[in-house]
Amino acid sequence: MQSDQARRGGGKRYVGLDSESVVGPLRRIVATAQNGLEVIRFGGLDAGPSAAPYQVVERTAMYRLRRYFPDSETATSGIPVVLVPPMMVSADVYDVTRDKGAAGVLHAAGLDPWVADFGSPDKEEGGWNRTLTDHILALDEIVDHVRDYTGHDIHLAGYSQGGMFCYQVAAYRRSRGIASLITFGSPVDTLAALPFGIPEVVATRSADFLADHVFNRLAISGWMARTGFQLLDPVKTLRSRLDFLLQLHDREALLPREPQRRFLDTEGWVGWSGPAVAELLRQFIAHNRMVSGGFVINDRAVTLAEITCPVLAFVGEVDDIGQPLAVRGIRRAAPRAEVFEYSLRAGHFGLVVGTVAGQQTWPAVSEWVHWQEGVGARPGGIVPMAAPDPHSEGETGVSLGNRFAHTVTTIADVGADVGKGFAEIAAGTVRGARELTGEAARTLPRLARLGQIQPRTRISVGSLLAEQGRRAPQRECFIFDDRVYTYEAVNRRIDNVVRGLVHSGVRPAMHVGVLMETRPPSAMAAATAVSRIGGVSVLLAPGADVAESIRLGNVEKIVTDPENLARATATGLPVLVLGGGDVRELGIQPGTDVVDLERLDITDVQLPGWYVPDPGLARELAFVLFTGSGDTLQMKRITNYRWALSAFGTASAASLGRGDTVYCLAPLHHSSGLLVSFGGALAGGARIALSRGLDPARFSDEIHRYGVTVVTYTWSMMREILDSPSLHIDDIHPVRLFIGSGMTARLWRRTLEQFAPARILEFYASTEGDIVLANVSGAKIGSKGRPLPGSAEVRLAAYDPVAGRLIEDDRGFVRECGDNEMGVLLGRPGAATETFTGVMRGVFEPGDVWIPTENLFRRDADGDYWLLDNKRTVIVTPHGPVYAQPVIDVLGMIPRIDLAVAYGITVGETELAVAACTLRENKAPTAAEITAALDELPVDERPDLVHIVPSIPLGPSYRPAVDALRARGLPNPTVRSWYADHATGTYRRFTKAVAARLAAGTLGPEPAAR
Template identity: 65%
Template sequence: MSWSEVLNGTVRRVVATAQNGLEVVRLGGLETEARATDFRIVERRPMYRLRRYFADDELSPPSGPPVVLVPPMMMSADVYDVTQDQGAVGILHSMGLDPWVVDFGSPDSEEGGWDRTLADHVVAISEIIDRVRRETGRDVHLAGYSQGGMFAYQAAAYRRCRNVASLITFGAPVDTLAALPFGIPGDLAAPAAGFLAEHVFTRLSIAGWMARTGFQLLDPVKTAKSRIDFLRQLHDREALLPREQQRRFLATDGWVAWSGPAVAELLTQFVMHNRMVSGGFVIGDRPVTLAELTCPILAFVGEVDDIGQPTAVRGIRRAARKAEIYQYTMRSGHFGLVVGSIAAQQTWPVTGEWVRWRAGDGPRPQGIEPMQGDEPAVDQTGVSVTDRILHTGASIAEVGVETVRGVLGATAQAVRGSRELTAEAARALPRLVRLGQIQPHTRISMGKLLAEAGERSPRSECFLFDDRAYTNEAVNTRIDNVVRGLISTGVRPSTRVGVLMETRPSALVAISALSRIGAVAVLLPPTEDLAEAVQLGGVATIVADPDHLRVAERLGPPVLILGGGETRVLDIRPDSGTVDLEHIDPDDVPLPAWYRPNPGRANELAFVLFGRFGGRVEAKHVTNHRWALSAFGTATAANLGSGDTVYSIAPLYHSSVVLATLGGAIVGGSRIALSRGLDADRFSTEVHRYGVTVVAYTWTMLRELVDVPDFEFDASHPIRLFIGSGMPRGLWLRTMKRFAPAQVLEFYASTEGAVVLANVSGAKPGSKGRPLPGSTPVRVAAYDPVTRRFLEDEHGLVRECGVGEVGLLLGQATGHEAVNGAIRGVFTAGDAWVPTEHLFQVDADGDHWLMDERNAVVRTRRGLVYGEPIVCALGALEPIDLVVNYAVQVGDEEVAVTAVTLRPGMSLTASDLADGLAELDEDRCPDLIHVVPEIPISTSYRPRRSALRVAGLPNPGARSWYRDDDGRYRRLTKAALAELQGRAAPTHLTGPSVDVPGGG
């Protein structure tokens, strides 16, 4: 080639480059003469415009199954029509389908656009499905790219798949925290997302250029390579034109603004709390879960997609176990899934074939395979090291850029454990510090903490009930309105007001409103002891729901009615004096001069609760400090945070619900989910729909779930923890097996005083654990249950029990509590301790084990028999369901009798009993064991033994056993029973002792 030819070629190249460059500068790109595909706007709303493509095509009008394509929030709807021959709508139409596209427009050019929420987008898609269904008469195939795919999942779940033929998504992450871009660890991303949602995007929206720049930075190597390639080929117009529309779309034209509220909601629900997987994300005021998706799903997965990473995309398998889910894996990055030659060759033809197959018009497309449910390791994203190196390494070599992503990923894994511990400490320390700063006159109460939550996060959900979500702002407004109603009827600080209500939002509001006034909430259990409870609680007024109107009016005090729904009809007698609080306009009630919201101080009475001890009803007085101790202690021990939803299936009047469940959730900033009652089907539905992570129980409540033979509960449930008190060891073990990998956090809390124990580690099922940080110091004092006196040492002080010795649990008097029964001079001169009702022993590790109520110990001729070790030992046997131990008087002595019930279809033998009790000392085993058809259960699910005790000794038979002189259990015969009844021997124990208050 001559020098002149080379020179001429160079000149032509320079001239062509200059001409094309000038065109790019003037027009933003090269003129391709390409035109957008024809479409008609069939629906125009403030939130969207609905496009129907080829609607006016007389030669080929749309007639096949409708496919609605949803763009991401930050991308133009034209992503599905970049070029007609290679775009989605053109290819799908050529395959006989009916393509529709959702156009959300850009918030910066739409009226009210900057105020759009994420829920607005989902509700809009639901409306569009209805419109397309009416227009075509056919169910809709809903498809979405990236966040548009997330919208598609959410909208289908919101509708519970009504009129949705199938879901198709392209690089749509579900398990967002499993694999974030750049390999960012989820436990770093979640708090960062929370900060951005609360402090940045409440004030700032994202312009289109910011969205474009941000996404280009997610793959800077590819962005730099594409720009360099464009510049290198700028002289060759023919080579650039085929890809010019795609380049211009991704470089400039394809990006739209994001509204701040929508971004904040996205970060909060789906990054910070990952509720696409756990369930419980809220659309409007409705909690929604992907667990209710039942339509077929096809997910396109990019092997080298670092934005919608494979592991995150395949999270749909965990989230939607009921659905038939398929995947199509492509060697593509994120944008290549829907735009470009690979998408034209694979994505859209496969999508069309999928729709035909689901419509019964063709076979299953090649390459589509069922998505497997295998869980990846915690350090995997789904993009293999080889794929990442091959895909990005070549680009790096071309543009001369080095990467340290792998090193950063390895470093992140190395510090993951320490970071998680740091995150837990960051939550726990402020709570413990605040608890430690509480003095007798510190203002602290339920009403105050709810008000603080409302000020901190007004739009966050406070509680969920009956498929509705209530925000902190709405709840506090309702509380303040009820406060005015109560004040108008004469309720003042320290007034004792009975609350007689079923579990419902108005019950929670009533309790909180009383706290906000500084009144005392007396939580009345709707039992046969109701009149006695009203008297013991000193109730001056009763707040009841409509269901308890008649019962409340018979109790004597004035009655106020609250709640029951907008359509309720009350039959209030004119002469009854009953007041309907719902008819009081809060704006008409002036606040008196004495009113100060949330005046309750730590040492003031907050609640009166009730329990049954020794066969009688007792009132338990709970101060604000005592409530705060349980609230902060539960939040700390359970590591509750804003991502948790705490589900209460126990009634609100139960002490553990008020002290631990509600208190812990409020302090932890967690959502509270209330249920109308314990039902297996309702439990399964609400756990997924609300995204329940923590379940609160009482006593044997979980039997209703664990032992139901036909109870269907998905193994992918979001529950991580059960918290409560009184669960028998056997049920504890069955619960962990049934709901694995969830753990059990068992508490022991004295209602009066400030003793709180918790088995935080769960390593010793049955143990009550150790005192929580911030709770009062505890000691186990030597105690004689027979004489009901403390045992002294040589100095006249009460002796503290050693390891394994049984004694009475005491809590040190703190000065915060308005309690009776504190005793002084116990372990040192002048000290003050509050006795509990329970006997404990402490093991060598410092863990506390409950032995019995101090008035329930059986005094046999062999010595003392404690009930709880027997319950734990026999309850662990597979055939046994419930166990109770009680005393039957025979002559001058007591006989230790144990009653058990069996699980369905199982039997019990003497050898089973011997194996179960093998670890107990012989003298602490029961004299008699018998199988009974049923053990009565209280309204709080506590096994009752009073009726069995009254019935006396069991009858001889094949399911009754007695312990012979050699310590073996034999079938109880008439002769053996007669011999037992003929025995009579006095019982006595001796030793230095002092009287115990309240022990009689």
């Protein structure tokens, strides 16, 4: 038995335990019930007044402009800081708590805080129709309003997408009136760090699809925005709710964090209009134009490269929305601005709201502003932003260590290393997979489509433009003079031109001359409108050959621009004037057959019964082009299939997509402009950037402003740009590819050096037939590459350039060339190829059919083709044939040589090969350098003479012309001319004595001096 004392002691202990275990829990239950009921009834606990005072200074349909602490001293003397929220977050994000919120902290630091309040689209008239442009233009107004109120340039700050708005409006304004930019977790290079490791090709294609097919009909409501934000970090969301429930009995512990909780859970989210979401997805995710440039604001192309004010970007080390690598993209996108960063251990929301923001973010902002205003030194923690390294921390810039530490609190070092290793392997796999997937996704459908084209397939430039317009009418089609035009607008313009042409007598199959140069949009509209009718566009180059081109092309009417009106009327043909708007005076002379299409009232024009839009078949003639000039003028006939082959072939080889902007420098009457630039961009769905001509200063500006990713060129065009002192290209530029034909090896290397890491894709395309060669890899500088899939099968036929005929074998068939043997390039016609008069049959075997080109090639052991010369320009010397292109290439590799050409001259009865060169910096090479360079060629294929000339004329396509040099005959003997001494195998100075012996018909070593 237990003693009484033991029983009493035990009893006392029992009673005490009962009090603690029953009364305490009851109190917790009661407190929990009371607080929970308050949360249910009012949405949260009453924490008392916490918002800072403000006044709405400006009110429009798009925004309310708040000025905080309007009656304080800082309202008259403080430096203005304008805070911009994202579209889906309430403007109250900057005033969640008065003591730790942005407005309160900045005011306490002596600054003048303003907030742009866009409201909620579901509560504003027309709110669901707001576009991204509407927000930028509204912010542009706000900047002007605050400057007018304060008389001071403003510091513009934005959180998340609000920071993207700040970047965009600063670029739109070219930093006018903006003292500095401050952003918080605002991504710029969106494709550099996608959430959850989403492959780029998936993100871009999904963004395009959602923009074109979902958000053109659907908006995002406030609850959808809130749910999406919470699902981005479900662990943190669940943990915060669990913590709230577990502490629901302790009101004093919850009250300090209650405003923040209510903001995140219910009050802080607003809707997002569908058009604005679509623009965001299309411009800044699918096409990543914050980095490349060329995003569109108010129909104007804009680039962040035009930002010149200082930038401070806050980087959250564990931010999975505005990931560090994406945020640091501003360093690349704005190369002309001083860019700083402040890195802190915070997630996306914690950058601007909460304890960390109150203690670090907003004090740092106030110190930054004072430093920019010349008060104090640079704040601690703010450092110049280095160029981002995409491989430094995996795919996102948020290291695995930081992410796990933030989520789980602690992690073993070994586990972190292992995890990071797996992440790096996965990242590499994803990168490789997305590159392959992206290429296949773009290329295979285009090649499949080419394979489906038959002679009676309807395909034309007009039908392809209409097709792109049906797919996405609001997508940008082309840019010209800083204006951006959608497919809908372009097709409407073309349909109006069609009505004018039909009214003026243009009919299917009619040959219509297009004589334009300075107005590429009008030339494009005219040619496409003729195609839409089913006519043939004869593309005329302004110049001395217009009359002959009109005769060869059987032109019946001419469409021209005001600048070429006089030249067009001089032909005596009916003239239709297009371009320049309806307010210009043309000075049309009475009695002339001229119609001003811009002033023609087409509202009552009825299209006739025969009109069928875009009737062109693959086999039918679509365009007529001209090459050469004077005696060498040649007409080239382009069928619809030939145009489609070049268009889809270019798009495939260059991997053109909707995110690309193709810069077209060549005029439409050149094959590069028609087939590569216009055709490739249209087939690839890329934007076309049209220029008024080659101007290096304009080139530098438009490359950045338009976000040009692909530049097309012809011959020596890039030389004009590289040699210009007005060329200003930053190390960080958007160009990824140059594509064209005729670039010399020397110019190729110079272009690669200037525009690294861009590549060059050199093409060769026969203007008749279906041959398209492309050096896709760019590994062999100077090579024309290999046949593109979908183009014609090619072979080299052995050729004797001296006799001017093909070489046959013992059976009478043409002998096919072996590796590195010169021959004529032939192409086998396909099902959709038009039959030409020059077709060859029974070439290599009985019954085979081939279309010859005029060009001589060699094929190396790897299967790559190298252009040597044209059959008509091979120089037949006493020591054998000399081919121009190899001579040009080897001389061009001498650093002091600029341009080089090779041509033949007749001295007596002897044909001599002459090479003419221009110099860089006017310093001539030595005879030893000439000899060493030409040693790369076989002895018999070296030029007889090499001389330096002041200049080499360039044709309209920037192709070096030799007619004038050839007409001068034998070069003058100077210290800058050399001849081939065949006895020694070297080049020696060309003297009067040597010239005399040449004139006498002998060529040998110069006699020794006595």
